[in-house]
Amino acid sequence: MLWLAAGAVLRHRSPVGYWYVVGYSLTWFRITRTWRALCIERGLSVSRRASQAMVGDLIVRGQEVRPVVPRLWIGRPTRNGLRVRVRLMPGQTPEQYAQCAEALMHAWRVYSVRITSPVRGLIHIEAMLSDPLAGVVVRDPDALGAGATAPAGPPVMVLVVGVTEKATSWLMNFRLTPHWLIVGATRSGKSTLIHAIVTRFAPQGVALVAIDLKGGLELNVYRPRLSGMATTRAEAVELLEALCDVKDERTHLCNVAGVRSVWELEDPPPPIVLVIDEVAELFLVTNSRDRDEVALRDRSVALLVKLAQLGAALDIHVIAGGQRFGSDLGSGATLLRSQLAGRVCLHVADGATAEMTLGDIWPEAVVAAQMIRPDEQGIAVIADSEGSSWVRARAMFTSVDEAADAARTYSRLTPTLPGIRRPEFGGAVEDSGGGEG
Template identity: 45%
Template sequence: MNLSASLLVVAAVLASGLLIAGPALRRRYPVAWWLCLGFPAASLRVVRTWRPLMAGCGLAVSRKAALTVVSGLVGNGAPPPQPRVPRYGFIRPTRGGFWFLVRLLPGQVPEDFVKAAPAMAHDWEVHAVRVTTPKPGVVHISALAADPLKEPRAPKQRTAGRLLRVAVGVLESGAQWVIDLREVPHWLIVGATRSGKSTLINALVAGLARQRVALVGIDCKGGMELSLYAPRLSALATNRAQAVKLLGALVDLTLDRMALCRAARVRNVWGLPDEKRPVPVVVIVDELAELFLVANRSEKDEAQAAATALIRIAQLGAALGLYLVAAGQRVGSDLGPGVTALRAQLGGRVCHRVADPGTAEMALGDLNPDALIAAQSIAPEEAGTAVLASADGWDRARSHLVSETDAEAVAEEFAHLTPCIPELVEAVGGASVNDGPAVHFERLDGDAGTEG
């Protein structure tokens, strides 16, 4: 047996072994299965179907005018020329899919390929295809072999991770969904009942509870939601009157930190020496609408005071170590101009399934129309699935399943990290939320530990 025949036999044996072990390999090592078997097969389907797919979707262009073809070619017995199709580049694998670039033909626009995305997914036998535009004249086509949002797996977190950075779920691309308050300091989270909003907040609180940060809660529904994390909260307001006082104290805190930075001639708290840098504060507002709904004149004054304080915190807080996460079932312009002004300061947006289109419009409408359409298409059975958007773009994602019991246990476990900030405690009645001993951090440690 010569060398070429031996190589063929070895290749056949390896291929047969991979096919037999394929199902088990896919279950235990999905990434390895995809790179060894799934991706080569998908690449062959792309190559085989590209020309008929482009023709069927109206993306192929005739090389010559009809009269020239008839008189010059068909009349002479020659077959008509094949239509031109867009050229695609090298197909590159990802952990759960692939991507490549396509050069547009004259007269084509990216929207033509966006409309063809469902047909691409069916022909290539993949879960979904997304089309984006990295630069004029080129589209980026990415495909996902399976739905990574179906069963997201929470990573085992051994350390606190990088300061103010929490992995809360998984993106549709298969990458981790990370909320980094140092990069995007303020967030708006919306979603109807049982849409996954509370689960996302649980995941965020569970991650931040392990870090040396102060958590402050505002829950005007009597504290029914955020009181679960009471051992880890430095302060909790359970009605609007308390919320107004607490927000006022937070504004005063920002002014004090501003004076500290000015005296040290730095532009933000991260420029201060370690021994003078104050602890970061993350303010979590649950059910934002409760702060803005009014029934009489006195409530209107309270609502206006709360809105003004929230806007000031959002405007000044990022540089001074104060971060805002505002959540609600319904957030719309009908709640007053304060909501729209606040929305403009919240650079990160997360929209779960919502009960009214106005809430989705408020969350995503000013950032990306495609993200708005994707959010409005979330089905009731897709609990936990959300569309997140910022100035950098948008993506579909799903938060890790962190139950209230799990989040409560994490709050108890890390209660010893709760900083005592006297001015915030006094604002909500002079009693600390945490019944156990609280620690007053005089300085903020740098970014320590590895990512979980």
């Protein structure tokens, strides 16, 4: 009785202390008690004997009565949970364990279970008691308010856009990971993340270009700071063609100077960041028998893939956002995806989208992405080409007004690109921009 009371007091006073003293042992007890049953139930056990045997003249298939379960190494407590190591049995893959993450979560009564495989043949199961990102609304500590002077010097292509659950900054390094794919259902936080990116780029000499085939609704607010904008398919083709010409010209410049990338040039041209809202719109046609529309679609997809493929060293970047990005969009989508090395998967409506967003680089991350709830806006699973793994993170909150403000304030820093007309903007545009959500 006295022990129970002491436990309750400790739990209230110091949850972390309670976890180390009491919670950890209880959870470890639960883990060891349920491990065998879980492995057998979820197909993680293996047989010592072959699954086929000859009985008389018959081949009999079956499972051994006493299967072997993978060995579990004692878990190390962390501040917010514990880590368990498991050696993979022959024939097993990390995905098999990732598929069981939800079952483990319930059996161990923890908030989340994360499966990673940092070393071949070994699995780390990280159980977390609570969500470290819950209730965190991140604001940028050094966001440049309206009226602040723009930073001097060349553009910084490394942006801090949020925090990770490991309490580190979520960095988008456009030099190392030139292109990004941002996928999330409606109201999952896509636009907010794009606002954060645009707000960060606005005070720098970066050329921002936008394609929004939903009539420009989402990206209208950036108009004053845009070097180019397309809201119809025909305009998109025109814009992409002009960008490809810029790309060719930059290639020529590099060849003449004998360097391999534009930032090795003495006077490097401004970085170009192409933001595409609802990228699936670019791939879908309303009438597949409409030859003109299909031709425009094919042309824009081909140009976009080419731009992403060859643009990186020329400081041309692509950020593609969308609700879904599936293989049903055609081979162009898979081609484009292979160029977009940076992936951000917010809450998505279906498993196929999570699979398409992360499955080709981190199959284990797909399950974690599917666990993001609709009310967890701004929480995402991110993976990029520099990291040795994927991580869960929360994007910084940047409102549409802040983005609009930044776009207006730094309008004068908008570079002009050859062959591309700057979008018009006036009072009317700014008014409609302020009210967008």
